[in-house]
Amino acid sequence: MCGIVGLLAKQAVNQGIYDALTVLQHRGQDAAGMMTWNEGRFLLRKSNGLVRDVFHTRHMARLKGNLGIGHVRYPTAGSSSEAESQPFYVNSPYGIALAHNGNLTNSEQLKQELFSTDLRHINTSSDSEVLLNVFAHELGKQGLHLEAEDIFDAVRRVHRRCKGGYAAVAIINGFGMVAFRDPHGIRPVVFGTRQDADGQEVMIASESVALDVGGFELERDLGPGEAIFVDMQGQVHTQVCADRPQLRSCIFEHVYLARPDSILDGAYVYGTRMQMGRKLGDRILSEWPDHDIDVVIPIPDTSRTSALEMAQHLGVTYREGFMKNRYIGRTFIMPGQTQRKKSVRQKLNAIDVEFKGKNVLLVDDSIVRGTTCKQIIQMARDAGARKVYFASAAPPVRYPNVYGIDMPAASELIAHGRTEEEVGQLIGADRIFYQDLEDLKDACREVNPDMEAFDCSVFDGNYVTGDIDDAYLAVLEASRNDSAKDQSAGDHALVDMHNQDDDLDD
Numbered sequence: 329m330c331g332i333v334g335l336l337a338k339q340a341v342n343q344g345i346y347d348a349l350t351v352l353q354h355r356g357q358d359a360a361g362m363m364t365w366n367e368g369r370f371l372l373r374k375s376n377g378l379v380r381d382v383f384h385t386r387h388m389a390r391l392k393g394n395l396g397i398g399h400v401r402y403p404t405a406g407s408s409s410e411a412e413s414q415p416f417y418v419n420s421p422y423g424i425a426l427a428h429n430g431n432l433t434n435s436e437q438l439k440q441e442l443f444s445t446d447l448r449h450i451n452t453s454s455d456s457e458v459l460l461n462v463f464a465h466e467l468g469k470q471g472l473h474l475e476a477e478d479i480f481d482a483v484r485r486v487h488r489r490c491k492g493g494y495a496a497v498a499i500i501n502g503f504g505m506v507a508f509r510d511p512h513g514i515r516p517v518v519f520g521t522r523q524d525a526d527g528q529e530v531m532i533a534s535e536s537v538a539l540d541v542g543g544f545e546l547e548r549d550l551g552p553g554e555a556i557f558v559d560m561q562g563q564v565h566t567q568v569c570a571d572r573p574q575l576r577s578c579i580f581e582h583v584y585l586a587r588p589d590s591i592l593d594g595a596y597v598y599g600t601r602m603q604m605g606r607k608l609g610d611r612i613l614s615e616w617p618d619h620d621i622d623v624v625i626p627i628p629d630t631s632r633t634s635a636l637e638m639a640q641h642l643g644v645t646y647r648e649g650f651m652k653n654r655y656i657g658r659t660f661i662m663p664g665q666t667q668r669k670k671s672v673r674q675k676l677n678a679i680d681v682e683f684k685g686k687n688v689l690l691v692d693d694s695i696v697r698g699t700t701c702k703q704i705i706q707m708a709r710d711a712g713a714r715k716v717y718f719a720s721a722a723p724p725v726r727y728p729n730v731y732g733i734d735m736p737a738a739s740e741l742i743a744h745g746r747t748e749e750e751v752g753q754l755i756g757a758d759r760i761f762y763q764d765l766e767d768l769k770d771a772c773r774e775v776n777p778d779m780e781a782f783d784c785s786v787f788d789g790n791y792v793t794g795d796i797d798d799a800y801l802a803v804l805e806a807s808r809n810d811s812a813k814d815q816s817a818g819d820h821a822l823v824d825m826h827n828q829d830d831d832l833d834d
């Protein structure tokens with residue numbers, strides 16, 4: 329779940345893209361990058377680190393031009409090497425730069441095809457470089473002069489070849505900006521406009537919050553299989569380019585990934601999280617009408633919205649019993665288990681008075697590996713809680729994700745092959761409550777009834793692209809489990825196009 333942004337404006341876009349990336353930072357903390365286009369040249373800066381660490385004044389000054397794209401990365405394929413940070417660039421045809429959120433599930437097969445049939449070489453292990461090359465190859469079948477229709481034809485062929493979850497934004501040298509969303513709309517992408525004295529400016533982004541910050545009016549989400557082309561004059565052209573588009577957006581965006589102040593597929597994430605809190609409150613009341621919960625305490629940050637609503641619904645006091653260190657990022661999207669474990673303790677600290685002698689209900693948005701809740705329950709006990717109950721606003725996460733969330737190994741998921749009660753025992757809770765999957769879907773549908781169905785694969789093991797079987801998951805687990813990733817860490821030797829270096833003079 330990386331963050332992507334594209335901006336075509338009437339003046340320099342570097343600051344606008346930087347600002348958008350800072351509000352998309354929660355989608356990727358490993359690397360950041362920006363590619364602008366100026367008078368026929370692409371200018372690139374990308375590196376490992378947070379947005380504020382990657383772009384210094386000297387880089388910003390060099391990122392000239394009124395058209396650009398940006399990316400914050402949370403790796404879900406290949407390595408976390410700087411060379412695999414994004415955007416990527418390819419020189420033929422025209423010169424194309426691309427940033428991608430998601431994961432291709434057939435990238436190995438595509439890589440072979442690109443080499444043997446399309447005569448293209450992929451220089452990294454990133455699936456995003458594969459996506460860019462498929463797009464480039466299909467675009468290369470068009471003529472010297474591109475019209476919107478030609479671009480949409482190329483995207484149509486990309487959808488026929490690529491499988492998985494992908495939202496991508498690209499620049500085509502001399503022609504404009506393009507974005508497209510996979511035929512199931514698994515990963516989100518929205519676009520908005522801003523009126524300048526010289527004409528219309530357009531921003532495309534993973535989440536609407538990026539548009540808010542830039543003063544853009546949200547037009548809408550791209551639909552499943554839809555593409556948008558913004559020409560150099562700022563004119564917007566859109567077309568659905570998939571043969572059988574079906575909206576199956578990732579429900580985990582609403583549970584955890586997206587910011588609550590974003591609107592995805594027409595639904596305020598804040599609203600869907602509130603409904604999750606209500607539904608789970610209902611479940612607790614029906615399973616345990618004479619409960620003895622004294623206080624509801626959220627595990628900051630993401631669970632706050634659901635926990636507050638749940639407490640009100642239960643008629644129980646809500647208290648902020650854990651303080652969050654604002655300088656530690658999201659732990660779940662950190663690359664290794666050792667770092668994730670250590671960061672939970674650095675990130676959260678208990679306020680003893682809220683726990684002493686009380687029966688506390690701790691609420692989190694989800695339990696994935698169990699890294700957070702195990703430590704938190706112990707902290708609550710150490711702070712003097714009498715009983716510690718635990719509620720997850722999402723159902724048990726039992727299956728790997730293959731569409732752009734780095735949960736590749738079933739064996740690393742605490743609920744895989746376990747009952748709810750077994751998870752409760754393992755994490756040390758006196759009682760555990762999980763959301764029901766139908767209730768989770770209803771929570772989202774109640775905010776936008778048009779969202780009929782979702783990708784819920786991490787909860788039900790049903791992969792909407794239809795190409796995932798046990799053999800695929802076994803290969804994925806072997807190649808991307810935590811210890812496999814540890815062994816490939818530090819692989820920075822891959823070559824890439826010239827990247828602005830830190831040792832350049834100011």
Ligand SMILES: O=P(O)(O)OC[C@H]1O[C@H](OP(=O)(O)OP(=O)(O)O)[C@H](O)[C@@H]1O
Binds near residue numbers: 627
């Ligand atoms: O079971 P786990 O493997 O620990 O994963 C689940 C936890 O990770 C996330 O928090 P994170 O710190 O990433 O972000 P947040 O501050 O947005 O809650 C999520 O909100 C849960 O708290």
Ligand SMILES: NC(=O)CC[C@H](N)C(=O)O
Binds near residue numbers: 412454732
């Ligand atoms: N989280 C994502 O969207 C990752 C995009 C791409 N698969 C990468 O690893 O760079």
Ligand SMILES: [Mg+2]
Binds near residue numbers: 627628631693
């Ligand atoms: Mg959390």
